[in-house]
Amino acid sequence: xxxxxxxxxxxxxxxxxxxxxxxxxxxxxxxxxxxxxxxxxxxxxxxxxxxxxxxxxxxxxxxxxxxxxxxxxxxxxxxxxxxxxxxxxxxxxxxxxxxxxxxxxxxxxxxxxxxxxxxxxxxxxxxxxxxxxxxxxxxxxxxxxxxxxxxxxxxxxxxxxxxxxxxxxxxxxxxxxxxxxxxxxxxxxxxxxxxxxxxxxxxxxxxxxxxxxxxxxxxxxxxxxxxxxxxxxxxxxxxxxxxxxxxxxxxxxxxxxxxxxxxxxxxxxxxxxxxxxxxxxxxxxxxxxxx
Amino acid sequence: xxxxxxxxxxxxxxxxxxxxxxxxxxxxxxxxxxxxxxxxxxxxxxxxxxxxxxxxxxxxxxxxxxxxxxxxxxxxxxxxxxxxxxxxxxxxxxxxxxxxxxxxxxxxxxxxxxxxxxxxxxxxxxxxxxxxxxxxxxxxxxxxxxxxxxxxxxxxxxxxxxxxxxxxxxxxxxxxxxxxxxxxxxxxxxxxxxxxxxxxxxxxxxxxxxxxxxxxxxxxxxxxxxxxxxxxxxxxxxxxxxxxxxxxxxxxxxxxxxxxxxxxxxxxxxxxxxxxxxxxxxxxxxxxxxxxxxxxxxxxxxxxxxxxxxxxxxxxxx
Numbered sequence: 001x002x003x004x005x006x007x008x009x010x011x012x013x014x015x016x017x018x019x020x021x022x023x024x025x026x027x028x029x030x031x032x033x034x035x036x037x038x039x040x041x042x043x044x045x046x047x048x049x050x051x052x053x054x055x056x057x058x059x060x061x062x063x064x065x066x067x068x069x070x071x072x073x074x075x076x077x078x079x080x081x082x083x084x085x086x087x088x089x090x091x092x093x094x095x096x097x098x099x100x101x102x103x104x105x106x107x108x109x110x111x112x113x114x115x116x117x118x119x120x121x122x123x124x125x126x127x128x129x130x131x132x133x134x135x136x137x138x139x140x141x142x143x144x145x146x147x148x149x150x151x152x153x154x155x156x157x158x159x160x161x162x163x164x165x166x167x168x169x170x171x172x173x174x175x176x177x178x179x180x181x182x183x184x185x186x187x188x189x190x191x192x193x194x195x196x197x198x199x200x201x202x203x204x205x206x207x208x209x210x211x212x213x214x215x216x217x218x219x220x221x222x223x224x225x226x227x228x229x230x231x232x233x234x235x236x237x238x239x240x241x242x243x244x245x246x247x248x249x250x251x252x253x254x255x256x257x258x259x260x261x262x263x264x265x266x267x268x269x270x271x272x273x274x275x276x277x278x279x280x281x282x283x284x285x286x287x288x289x290x291x
Numbered sequence: 292x293x294x295x296x297x298x299x300x301x302x303x304x305x306x307x308x309x310x311x312x313x314x315x316x317x318x319x320x321x322x323x324x325x326x327x328x329x330x331x332x333x334x335x336x337x338x339x340x341x342x343x344x345x346x347x348x349x350x351x352x353x354x355x356x357x358x359x360x361x362x363x364x365x366x367x368x369x370x371x372x373x374x375x376x377x378x379x380x381x382x383x384x385x386x387x388x389x390x391x392x393x394x395x396x397x398x399x400x401x402x403x404x405x406x407x408x409x410x411x412x413x414x415x416x417x418x419x420x421x422x423x424x425x426x427x428x429x430x431x432x433x434x435x436x437x438x439x440x441x442x443x444x445x446x447x448x449x450x451x452x453x454x455x456x457x458x459x460x461x462x463x464x465x466x467x468x469x470x471x472x473x474x475x476x477x478x479x480x481x482x483x484x485x486x487x488x489x490x491x492x493x494x495x496x497x498x499x500x501x502x503x504x505x506x507x508x509x510x511x512x513x514x515x516x517x518x519x520x521x522x523x524x525x526x527x528x529x530x531x532x533x534x535x536x537x538x539x540x541x542x543x544x545x546x547x548x549x550x551x552x553x554x555x556x557x558x559x560x561x562x563x564x565x566x567x568x569x570x571x572x573x574x575x576x577x578x579x580x581x582x583x584x585x586x587x588x589x590x591x592x593x594x595x596x597x598x599x600x601x602x603x604x605x606x607x608x609x
Contacts, residue, residue, distance in 0.1 A: 154459065168375065168377075177377055183370060183371065183547045185547075186544050186545060187546065187566070197460070
């Protein structure tokens with residue numbers, strides 16, 4: 001984490017330094033979500049080839065950081081893996097900013113289980129009983145299955161630390177606004193740790209971005225309710241909106257984008273830009289064919 | 292006076308000095324001496340300044356919550372630590388206290404026999420090269436970084452516990468307790484050994500004169516005499532357990548639980564701060580609540596260390 005932040009810092013410094021040397025260049029300040037930062041960086045680097053006169057300075061810090069910068073008017077584009085709250089939009093308006101939301105991709109949150117787990121499909125309601133406070137499901141038998149290699153059939157719930165955007169989105173999408181997680185989940189400090197633990201633990205169930213899935217892990221299909229069609233998490237089902245736990249990845253601009261910012265946003269939403277987000281493991285806003 | 296030849300010898304050159312000699316020695320050596328004095332003084336009081344500075348800082352950061360939002364009863368009696376809940380954030384640290392206490396308790400059960408055994412062997416039985424070798428080895432053990440211990444917990448203890456006890460996850464009280472016990476043992480050994488060495492040899496000689504065997508000497512004469520120092524060693528081990536972060540974060544499973552067995556995953560106070568502070572908005576309730584945990588930890592470890600120190604000092608004087 002520390003080294004990643006450091007590398008953003010170096011990148012930002014390098015980009016800014018480079019930009020100040022070439023004075024004729026336009027600099028676009030881009031800040032926010034850590035989920036999006038790798039993609040944003042890849043876009044910025046690639047865009048240099050498209051328009052050498054525009055430099056994009058990317059930094060992370062979390063969705064909250066980016067939105068705060070948008071409210072204060074210190075950033076041209078804010079990256080966010082959650083929508084701005086009404087309160088935040090109001091605050092921005094008071095300070096003379098009018099944030100406009102652009103969806104630049106989707107991130108599907110997959111449910112992860114051990115390879116040997118026979119569970120093939122799960123509904124949102126079942127997940128809520130598994131993860132939600134006072135939820136009824138504690139054993140795999142409650143889902144009507146028996147997991148080989150899991151001795152007492154008790155579910156081992158794997159979750160994320162409580163300030164992660166993934167944690168917040170999964171809560172909102174699965175448990176609803178008024179419900180909290182059960183106590184006693186194992187709170188991992190990163191999506192990769194979730195995948196690692198579930199891979200090794202037959203009893204476990206976890207969730208994380210689809211981009212973190214490996215070959216040694218199983219992802220059941222998820223349906224909204226009993227009887228509705230069950231959708232497998234893929235880049236395609238995330239971008240066409242059929243997968244129920246997919247969150248939009250957003251960029252906010254101050255007002256409708258103009259000039260260099262408009263050109264950059266248009267390029268991000270073009271096939272070339274959308275192929276880059278797909279390569280990074282997230283879903284593009286529409287299906288694109290990439291080479 | 293003059294009868295004493297020594298004093299006479301000292302007085303003579305003084306008397307021989309001419310009156311106009313200036314005793315003001317402001318040569319470079321004098322300045323170096325002064326400079327070093329000041330540096331050493333700053334070094335000496337810096338620890339106090341830092342301690343006070345740290346306490347003031349964490350108190351200031353936590354104050355807004357401590358005297359505002361905080362429901363002190365809920366804080367200490369509720370196991371619900373849900374600082375980021377959308378509709379009803381709760382700040383209960385009971386489960387975190389239980390996590391830290393259970394891990395530290397188990398660590399002491401592991402560490403006390405090991406460290407006291409090692410200390411008794413080094414101080415009372417081992418001689419010559421064996422003794423020197425063991426002392427160096429214990430110090431070497433104490434120098435292993437905690438993240439390495441955490442790594443051992445994660446990658447060696449975890450599969451081992453799953454294999455031996457047939458439990459789904461090996462990151463639990465048992466894992467962290469054993470790791471923490473092994474971490475605390477070297478320090479406890481060093482202090483316990485000091486306490487045993489502080490027992491005067493006449494105790495041992497007297498006991499041996501009465502016909503006691505080496506073991507009887509140790510158990511009947513030396514240990515009772517050193518009991519305060521040994522208690523101090525154990526308390527310092529407890530302080531170490533409370534304050535340890537990295538190894539505990541990695542080995543406990545980081546799960547909010549009131550543990551009912553050693554195979555339950557738990558979460559420690561320190562680990563909660565480490566995991567959450569980095570991504571919390573500065574000045575938010577969550578941020579201040581984490582600092583309030585910091586104040587609590589600071590007070591607990593301060594009391595433990597102070598008690599240990601007083602007990603150890605007590606035995607040295609007596």
